[in-house]
Amino acid sequence: MPKRESQKPGAVTILDVAKHAGVSPMTASRVINGNPRVGQDLRERVQASVQTLRYRPNLAGRSLRTTGSARIGVLYSNPSAAYLNELMLGILEQSSLSGAQVLVEKCGGIASQRAATQRLLEAGVDGIILPPPLCDSPQTLRELDERGIPVVAVAGAPVAGVSSVRIDDYQGSRAMTLYLLELGHTRIGFIQGDPSHTSAQLRRQAFLDTLAESGLRMPEEYMVVGMFTYRSGLTAARQLLDLERRPTAIFCSNDDMAAAAMAVAHGAGVRIPDALTVVGFDDTPVATTLWPELTTIRQPVTALGKNAVALMLEEIRARRSGRRREATHQVMKHTLIKRQSSAAAS
Amino acid sequence: MPKRESQKPGAVTILDVAKHAGVSPMTASRVINGNPRVGQDLRERVQASVQTLRYRPNLAGRSLRTTGSARIGVLYSNPSAAYLNELMLGILEQSSLSGAQVLVEKCGGIASQRAATQRLLEAGVDGIILPPPLCDSPQTLRELDERGIPVVAVAGAPVAGVSSVRIDDYQGSRAMTLYLLELGHTRIGFIQGDPSHTSAQLRRQAFLDTLAESGLRMPEEYMVVGMFTYRSGLTAARQLLDLERRPTAIFCSNDDMAAAAMAVAHGAGVRIPDALTVVGFDDTPVATTLWPELTTIRQPVTALGKNAVALMLEEIRARRSGRRREATHQVMKHTLIKRQSSAAAS
DNA sequence: CTGAAAGCGCTTACAG
DNA sequence: CTGAAAGCGCTTACAG
Known part of the structure; x- marks a missing residue:
């Protein structure tokens, strides 16, 4: 018995x-x-x-037969803590569902990046997921590709031969711009993100294009460059609010900079949203921490992480069985989330 | 072959x-x-x-024999997004290492909590992890215990019979208070967290006790109640900075409220840290997002999550083999992180 | 202290 | 369309 x-x-x-x-x-x-x-x-x-x-x-039992012992590396550098946290959440969730193991390495410059890659490879990873901003480094992508390691990029511009998961930054930014126009704003300041990030470029371009479509053009001093950091947002917002004829709305290229803009507005005694609309991009946890809560474009970051893992696993399985897959470029849906930081132009 | x-x-x-x-x-x-x-x-x-x-x-292989098919439920309500993210990171990481599956349910009131518990149980979870503030609800703990479900509480006051993982909030708050005293501050405002959370009570008590030890006592209007939210921090900080004789330092019971205090100070033209020291508690991602970066007490939240899973797995294995374990209360180390938001009293 | 056998839960590859 | 056999990688329980 x-x-x-x-x-x-x-x-x-x-x-x-x-x-x-x-x-x-x-x-x-x-x-x-x-x-x-x-x-x-x-x-x-x-x-x-x-x-x-x-x-x-029982996923352990299943994965033992299917994926075998898939191991996925995540290589990141210099991330926004909140973004990375959320991404890792999706990555871990999906790999736990699929019975894959995840190894994480952080790196700084290009030398430390090689060392980190080496460590991942020695640990036997079958592929590497690259969150921003590494996904934007052609050099990184090339090196990994030359070694024959499957890569999935999260965000970044689509690169031939490299699978990627991202949202459409251009359309997201366009949606936000249209929303601001609908609210009747005609003086809109824009705080750009780190110019070396593809996402920053796309968000800026969509803003300009959408305005142009409506026959609008902002004075040059309404376009300010930030670096995606809170600190850079402080400086940028100050510049905008110090203008003689200041904007009635500020579109910040991410939530961290929007948080900074709100702090500056607050400091200048400008009331949000009555006297100033502030909007962000990403919908990280800070968006609902702030008061008033932030209107922003939601990126499904956790889902991006999940799909990155799923894509990677498909790739790994294909390679193991000797097949070759075309690179997949997956675009996920963004959402305009209206909260209390935006209102009609007065 | x-x-x-x-x-x-x-x-x-x-x-x-x-x-x-x-x-x-x-x-x-x-x-x-x-x-x-x-x-x-x-x-x-x-x-x-x-x-x-x-x-x-290969963890899938290992876990198939050891933990078998352990499934762990996480039941949460009304969390700080940043805290929960980080905790889940640890929970998922550890369970992925141990080959356990994780199921997550969110709930609101007590009725929805019962329904959520029911769903977890029907999904066959072997035990439930309770992050704050649910870990502080005696009713929740009792109900789970009555059904014979192993529970691990994250944070909260230790309850007989229920295993828990936490930091020592009292000692953490004490360390921060001593640091502020060392800096020469003698007028220190305190923004308390949600009084229904054990952690908020402990942090407050340690602050008062440590001051008393040094023969100091703050005027009553220096102690303000918040709710751990950014919004409540705004109100509380305004109260403190509107005082005729205002504090030279503000100790906020968490980072979100510290972020709010910094925004208010900024608004009032009070420079940090020159004219005002602001410190927080938790070291969530917002602490390094702000400028100047926030001095705070670091909670190893990810590690708390990992250990909660490890504890749960031990408990599950013990029960499966018919053994009974005593409840374990694990206290993890906090750290005082000195950044740029604090300076010597001027 | 060391090892041969069996089995965790599942699915691949083969046979019908 | 359906099933009997074998095995994924590891460790438990047993034997020596």
């Missing part, structure tokens, strides 16, 4: 499901994985058993 | 290590897991092979 005593009572396995449905474990497995080559009635019986028994597949 | 072709070349298994070292897989396993009952020379040979082959254990 098998020892069932030390067994957890509620641990329903696929064998239990199969027995309950009166089929072989294989058939149960097929139904559970959505394989269409199963007869209608067996399928229904298995599905019923899954429901009744509240079966949940 | 076994098909080795579709095999990933770098996938070193424990069998490779064993063969390379000339021992059985069992001995290799023992060495790798630090089991002391292995002879000196076999141990060394295995360790050398691990090095040479750059062996990394």
